[in-house]
Amino acid sequence: MSDAQPGNPLHGVTLEAMLTRLVEHYGWDSLGEHIAIRCFTHEPSIPSSLKFLRRTPWAREKVESLYLYMLRTQARNTK
Structure with a gap:
């Protein structure tokens, strides 16, 4: 059963993957300024951030929102 979501x-x-792209694009310091959570500002790492984000729905929503913003910005800049 494959539910295609072409618009999502x-x-x-x-x-x-989202977190890795955000870190590559913004860096940890800027990411911590955009989303002020401790796992981005104090000894940040992908594994510790993933552990926190998987347990914290509000923080994950912020990461998803920033990821979508980054994609929109990149799409606008390539036009």
């Missing part, structure tokens, strides 16, 4: 940019993107 988050479909098929793992939290780890």
